[in-house]
Amino acid sequence: MLTDTIIQSILPAARPIKKADGGGLNICVLPGGRREWRLSYRFAHKQKSITGGDYPVMSIDRARVWREEMKAVLSAGKDPADIKRRKKHEDQAERTTFRQLAQEWMIAKRPGWSDRYAGVIERRLEADIYPTIGKLSVRSILPRDMLDALKTIEDRGAIEMAHRVRAYCSEIFRFGIPDGRVLTDPCRDLGTVMRKRAKVTHRSKIPIKELPRFYAALNADTGSRLSHLALRWTILTMVRTTEARHAQWSEFEGLGGPEPLWRIPAERMKMRVEHLVPLPPQAVALLREIKELNVYGQYGNERFGQYLFPVIGNQGDTISSNRMLVLLQRLGVGDKATVHGFRSIASTVLNETGLFKADWIELQLAHVPGGVRAVYNAARYLSHRRQMLEWWADYLDKAEQASAAIAIEKATPAKPNVGALEWFQSSW
Numbered sequence: 388m389l390t391d392t393i394i395q396s397i398l399p400a401a402r403p404i405k406k407a408d409g410g411g412l413n414i415c416v417l418p419g420g421r422r423e424w425r426l427s428y429r430f431a432h433k434q435k436s437i438t439g440g441d442y443p444v445m446s447i448d449r450a451r452v453w454r455e456e457m458k459a460v461l462s463a464g465k466d467p468a469d470i471k472r473r474k475k476h477e478d479q480a481e482r483t484t485f486r487q488l489a490q491e492w493m494i495a496k497r498p499g500w501s502d503r504y505a506g507v508i509e510r511r512l513e514a515d516i517y518p519t520i521g522k523l524s525v526r527s528i529l530p531r532d533m534l535d536a537l538k539t540i541e542d543r544g545a546i547e548m549a550h551r552v553r554a555y556c557s558e559i560f561r562f563g564i565p566d567g568r569v570l571t572d573p574c575r576d577l578g579t580v581m582r583k584r585a586k587v588t589h590r591s592k593i594p595i596k597e598l599p600r601f602y603a604a605l606n607a608d609t610g611s612r613l614s615h616l617a618l619r620w621t622i623l624t625m626v627r628t629t630e631a632r633h634a635q636w637s638e639f640e641g642l643g644g645p646e647p648l649w650r651i652p653a654e655r656m657k658m659r660v661e662h663l664v665p666l667p668p669q670a671v672a673l674l675r676e677i678k679e680l681n682v683y684g685q686y687g688n689e690r691f692g693q694y695l696f697p698v699i700g701n702q703g704d705t706i707s708s709n710r711m712l713v714l715l716q717r718l719g720v721g722d723k724a725t726v727h728g729f730r731s732i733a734s735t736v737l738n739e740t741g742l743f744k745a746d747w748i749e750l751q752l753a754h755v756p757g758g759v760r761a762v763y764n765a766a767r768y769l770s771h772r773r774q775m776l777e778w779w780a781d782y783l784d785k786a787e788q789a790s791a792a793i794a795i796e797k798a799t800p801a802k803p804n805v806g807a808l809e810w811f812q813s814s815w
Contacts, residue, residue, distance in 0.1 A: 665773035
């Protein structure tokens with residue numbers, strides 16, 4: 388049997404040294420000098436070992452009591468190593484706060500998010516959740532605690548925001564379930580007692596028959612040509628506003644050839660997937676005009692010259708997110724349309740023709756499909772989408788030609804271009 392004198396006399400060596408006390412208990416002196424209690428035992432016909440505390444914090448007498456406790460566990464048909472592992476997880480769960488778990492979740496999810504989206508979620512948690520439950524153990528948080536936190540958001544009238552934050556928190560709790568730190572999601576049943584969301588309203592869009600009137604107002608506007616071109620570019624290419632605002636000259640390929648292309652990098656896309664836009668001739672013509680107006684590029688300013696729509700003083704060095712929306716309001720259609728609404732118009736028009744497959748249209752809108760089909764269908768349909776965008780560009784041209792009748796009727800009694808207007812109206 389071991390004594391304090393024997394244990395203290397064991398000098399550390401290059402390899403661990405073990406001395407037995409009896410009944411499978413032994414002291415292990417590690418190369419660094421640390422002395423650790425270990426218990427050797429057999430379970431399910433396998434030789435195993437489990438570590439206890441360190442000597443002298445765990446005395447010889449306490450180590451022997453620990454040995455008997457572990458033997459009692461074995462007698463009950465349980466593995467002491469499994470019991471220890473579960474206790475470790477329980478202790479870890481008790482120490483894990485909601486804020487810590489949320490930060491782990493953010494790290495795991497961030498590669499699939501844009502910086503802007505990650506920042507939005509982080510700010511919402513910092514402002515509305517961390518102050519109330521951030522320091523609480525994830526195991527101790529009850530549905531009542533979550534409801535109190537979410538009601539503070541509801542009380543300021545942000546009902547939709549409260550539901551979104553609840554969804555974030557629910558995913559955070561579920562993130563901790565597989566490793567045992569969380570037993571259940573306290574957000575799961577809160578939907579029945581939270582205030583109801585407002586009815587979903589889709590982005591406003593002008594009626595398709597009013598496209599000629601829109602172009603008439605656009606051509607009569609005396610505002611910034613840069614804003615006009617940015618809006619035209621966004622409508623023509625069917626991209627999102629942010630994708631158009633930050634477009635760079637380096638992203639274009641083959642502008643002098645038969646198949647010009649705009650390659651938008653994944654980090655700028657909502658779904659974090661590279662997006663290819665085959666450009667019709669009208670888009671290339673727009674690019675030429677945009678290039679002529681880019682004085683920064685003409686004078687070699689690399690910072691601002693790299694963008695299609697640069698603006699000094701704005702965040703990101705490009706036109707602001709509201710500039711095109713302000714233009715729509717000035718044109719008198721701001722109550723009827725948003726910039727995003729033109730994507731809906733394009734989708735409606737192209738689907739109604741029956742000329743183009745839904746896959747081509749959805750891919751052009753950068754809508755990433757889900758399910759098994761998304762795994763196996765990697766086609767980009769470039770040639771088909773090129774024909775489709777050329778058709779869309781021609782359609783917009785005809786709408787603008789029809790606008791001449793509206794503009795001329797208002798400005799002068801000269802003979803209007805009635806033929807174009809009649810064609811457009813008859814197509815709908």
